[in-house]
Amino acid sequence: xxxxxxxxxxxxxxxxxxxxxxxxxxxxxxxxxxxxxxxxxxxxxxxxxxxxxxxxxxxxxxxxxxxxxxxxxxxxxxxxxxxxxxxxxxxxxxxxxxxxxxxxxxxxxxxxxxxxxxxxxxxxxxxxxxxxxxxxxxxxxxxxxxxxxxxxxxxxxxxxxxxxxxxxxxxxxxxxxxxxxxxxxxxxxxxxxxxxxxxxxxxxxxxxxxxxxxxxxxxxxxxxxxxxxxxxxxxxxxxxxxxxxxxxxxxxxxxxxxxxxxxxxxxxxxxxxxxxxxxxxxxxxxxxxxxxxxxxxxxxxxxxxxxxxxxxxxxxxxxxxxxxxxxxxxxxxxxxxxxxxxxxxxxxxxxxxxxxxxxxxxxxxxxxxxxxxxxxxxxxxxxxxxxxxxxxxxxxxxxxxxxxxxxxxxxxxxxxxxxxxxxxxxxxxxxxxxxxxxxxxxxxxxxxxxxxxxxxxxxx
Amino acid sequence: xxxxxxxxxxxxxxxxxxxxxxxxxxxxxxxxxxxxxxxxxxxxxxxxxxxxxxxxxxxxxxxxxxxxxxxxxxxxxxxxxxxxxxxxxxxxxxxxxxxxxxxx
Ligand code: FES
Ligand SMILES: [Fe+2]
Numbered sequence: 001x002x003x004x005x006x007x008x009x010x011x012x013x014x015x016x017x018x019x020x021x022x023x024x025x026x027x028x029x030x031x032x033x034x035x036x037x038x039x040x041x042x043x044x045x046x047x048x049x050x051x052x053x054x055x056x057x058x059x060x061x062x063x064x065x066x067x068x069x070x071x072x073x074x075x076x077x078x079x080x081x082x083x084x085x086x087x088x089x090x091x092x093x094x095x096x097x098x099x100x101x102x103x104x105x106x107x108x109x110x111x112x113x114x115x116x117x118x119x120x121x122x123x124x125x126x127x128x129x130x131x132x133x134x135x136x137x138x139x140x141x142x143x144x145x146x147x148x149x150x151x152x153x154x155x156x157x158x159x160x161x162x163x164x165x166x167x168x169x170x171x172x173x174x175x176x177x178x179x180x181x182x183x184x185x186x187x188x189x190x191x192x193x194x195x196x197x198x199x200x201x202x203x204x205x206x207x208x209x210x211x212x213x214x215x216x217x218x219x220x221x222x223x224x225x226x227x228x229x230x231x232x233x234x235x236x237x238x239x240x241x242x243x244x245x246x247x248x249x250x251x252x253x254x255x256x257x258x259x260x261x262x263x264x265x266x267x268x269x270x271x272x273x274x275x276x277x278x279x280x281x282x283x284x285x286x287x288x289x290x291x292x293x294x295x296x297x298x299x300x301x302x303x304x305x306x307x308x309x310x311x312x313x314x315x316x317x318x319x320x321x322x323x324x325x326x327x328x329x330x331x332x333x334x335x336x337x338x339x340x341x342x343x344x345x346x347x348x349x350x351x352x353x354x355x356x357x358x359x360x361x362x363x364x365x366x367x368x369x370x371x372x373x374x375x376x377x378x379x380x381x382x383x384x385x386x387x388x389x390x391x392x393x394x395x396x397x398x399x400x401x402x403x404x405x406x407x408x409x410x411x412x413x414x415x416x417x418x419x420x421x422x423x424x425x426x427x428x429x430x431x432x433x434x435x436x437x438x439x440x441x442x443x444x445x446x447x448x449x450x451x452x453x454x455x456x457x458x459x460x
Numbered sequence: 461x462x463x464x465x466x467x468x469x470x471x472x473x474x475x476x477x478x479x480x481x482x483x484x485x486x487x488x489x490x491x492x493x494x495x496x497x498x499x500x501x502x503x504x505x506x507x508x509x510x511x512x513x514x515x516x517x518x519x520x521x522x523x524x525x526x527x528x529x530x531x532x533x534x535x536x537x538x539x540x541x542x543x544x545x546x547x548x549x550x551x552x553x554x555x556x557x558x559x560x561x562x563x564x
Contacts, residue, residue: 085517121527122526122527122528122539122540122541123527123528123529123538123539123540124529124538125515125522125527125529126515126517126522126527127527128524131525131526133506133526133541389517389518392517392518392519392520
């Protein structure tokens, strides 16, 4: 490891070099308040038992006390654009039909027939009414019972409430959320301060340009945590260090449900003092997968400009053109940094003017040793034109690499590197004699935050 | 391999539309999805329901009866209701502007 990393002592220990807040001082555009937030309350430094990721008991506790209580993202509104369109959302052993019932109304029904319990819908699609494939019991899309064949045999059901049970639904940013808990707090309160921080990015009007999913052989939290710190960049993604301020990242927590990491981009890692601005510029274009162009050809570093400014201005120009609206008020940070929010428990969304990445980690059914990793890319389209149709989900086989999904471009090879750790972490934790993991105080604080919030639910 | 004229001008079919045709005694459904033409057997492999009028999203056609979705490119079904793919036919454009199918 480089000699350059000499951390300052005490609770304020940070990597030397330009911090994210220092970089904001160089902005020429007014910096919005949310970027100036710098909040990381001390949460302790205790080891965490590996049971949290590998034990069946912990999974059962989550099943009883976490998933039934949290707001969880199910799909995009654009996935169910027309009345009658529905998405079947499955979480552990529960199944929900998320259905559009009106232009501005979505309902979520328990996916279980009130006759003998068969799931009513096997997959996403469109329905004029829900006809159970077993004996034909039927509900309208609002969940009102319409009947069952051989009605003479069911007079005992006449007095019963045969409406399909519903769970809570709400939307934010074009995402549809559900909550199984009738008495839950409102989605608005739960999300706070996410909507305010995303107020410059109207995600509801972005479209889903890519959606890729694959099973990964690790607990869902191991998957989520692979994207919650930039500390692993040094060893896992060493080829991106020429343009990633990994150890100068900022980590923030906001209340129980929201945290973020901000990793400066377009600057070299503090681990790599020798990198030139030219190298930073070329590599970020070719390797990051997130810039306005992924081809460095024809790009030369103008004298006196930093790579960070050059890339931000290139993005500003190309994104403005794409959106059909000038991005005068965008800071360089918002145009290129990796600003990644987590919404408890399992959804992560990037800030940005185009190509915002979304991650979701779902338990793989009732198996605590595997999860479903999904990534979506939210895209912009020219103002005044019709919103493009959302991408169909590309479900990779367990043996396929993420780089086999061309629609995620440069992210594929990066995910493959992350993927090389995920199952290996699960395996190693199971083999562990120490029986616990230790966390970096600052850089891995969001992981501790995740677990402390989980505990609040499990102990409630 | 016999090429058969469907007598249906390609320009008459709009996106997401399904048009049933009977050719050589077979009930075939012509579909347009994302600007491409597809042709499949007009009979769901789950319960033989007609697929005419089924919803098309991207390149998937949904059976109106229980919602099984078929990939129009391959005929492969999604979900658990059936594992049997739909038969698909190659569609091309004849010189007269009609769609034509390859039937065996
Ligand atoms: S189980 Fe649904 S109709 Fe019988
Ligand atoms: Fe990574």
